[in-house]
Amino acid sequence: MATTLQQVKKKKTWISYTVLFLLPAFILYTMFVIVPTFGSVYLSFTSWDGISNEIRYIGFDNFVEMWHSDRVHNALKNTLILSIVLVVLENAVALALAMLVDQVKWLRNLFRSVFYLPVLLSGIVLGFVWTIILNYNFGVLTQILDKLKLTSLKLDWLGNPNYALISIIIFTIWKASGYYMIIYLAGLQGIPPELSEAASMDGANRWMQFRHITFPLLAGAFTVCMMLSMIGSLKIFDQIAVMTDGGPGFSTETLTYIIYKVGFGELRQGYGTALSLVLFLLILLLSVIQIKVLRNREVQM
Template sequence: MANAETIHAASSKGLSRKKKWFSYSVLFILPSFILYTLFVIYPTLNSINLSFTSWDGVSDKIHYIGLDNFVEMFHSERVYNALKNTLILSVSLVVLENVVALLLAVLVDQVRWFKSLFRSVFYFPVLLSGIVMGFVWTIIFNFNFGVISQLLDRMGLGDWKIDWLGDPNYALLAIIITTVWKGSGYYMIIYLAGLQGIPPELNEAASIDGANSWQKFRHITFPLLAGAMTVSVMLSMIGALKIFDQIAVMTDGGPGFATETLTYIVYKVGFGELRQGYGTAMSMVLFVLILIVSLIQIKLLKKREVQM
């Protein structure tokens, strides 16, 4: 009988301790949960609600129109053009940013002197805000007094000048060049961290076996950077799908609609044309698109990590 009472008391004490720890855990996460609810969950639910309205963003009256915003969106040539530009930007930026970042990381990792200096120089563009960087490159690409145009004039190649930001055929390319220049340094740091995690004994053993630099990179370095590549490619893709600052400063979506992306058209429609309901519906579609692309990307890259 005494043993049963002892066991019951110990069990009750254990349950009481678990309840106490549970209460402490709830109190610990409650402030963060409240803030997350106010600034993330509630705005998201409110945005879903507004996507079914014709609200202009100013008036107090909100009229529900059902799925009309989504129907209009999927029949709009402007939206399809923005989707095309978004896909072109996304593929181009993911490939170019990661290729340039990987090359910079390999170069910096092999430098013996002033490694920190080179790392800082290549990373510096990342520290610039998108607005400042956009203004700088707008001056560089200017047709009349830009750096590129002046260099061509002084070399007697004035006929080769290109109106980078005024020609629909080159405006998107100018955005890509600018973004690659700004973002590559960030992904270089990720690849550098991956390179420093590769055991030097592997390369030393390969050198003894007669492997050259390309063979060591192909069969040792590149496969072991799979984890760093997963992170870099995913972040690069998400950043490309959300690109806004460069377009706002350099082209304002133009000339015409040549550089208008899904993110930028949401801004133009919602705030420029005072169609918040329609713009919010677009943002919901953009959110779903980013979510689907991210999940597919993570699955494919994780599969590659396992295979390697």
């Protein structure tokens, strides 16, 4: 009986210390995440301008306006295009780089660092650099083409609506692929080389080894990279802000950028918060679907 009481006291003491240990983090999380989240839900039903003390409740007017807004429809279309293209190309490039670095015998760490370097640098700074490179009038690319007498190949990458979104995609792939490369590289280094050697002895070529051995064993890394890539592409902002400012026209506006422009540029915090809520629900829905599909794929493999 005495032993049981001592065990109960020890358990209560352990629980008390655990609560005390977690309490500061819980308080901070509540103050900076939970409360602002519920506050944002409330503000999405108001016409608050973000400055005045007057917060007028307007019901679902923000969402009705959003539903009928061609600008929002265009931003949603651009967001989905960016998400689909970036998820596919970022992971394809990252996996190719990982397999390339994994095969390198000399200076492997150097190649890994070179490919990862863009991830470490500020997106704003790199955006300015790429703006200088792609500028139609005085850009580095334009000057190189002029020197080579290839002026017919000059394109207004950032000023033409047909190429502006492509420029954003190319820049984002270049900047982000190194991050996913590291994850794929860790997965590749966890695959026993004996499997590929045995398959090679049985007559399997490189493609067959990749399809039946490497790719299935990278299912976990593939799931992580696909999820991170999708969430990152849905929240893309800094490169658009620096390189195109949502233009020309509205050709490169995304949901995150229109939230910024409406909330801070047009002083419509209520409407911007409503857009933020829609973006949150979109990310949540796509994340749940993607996790379910990719987890099922892992099980099948």
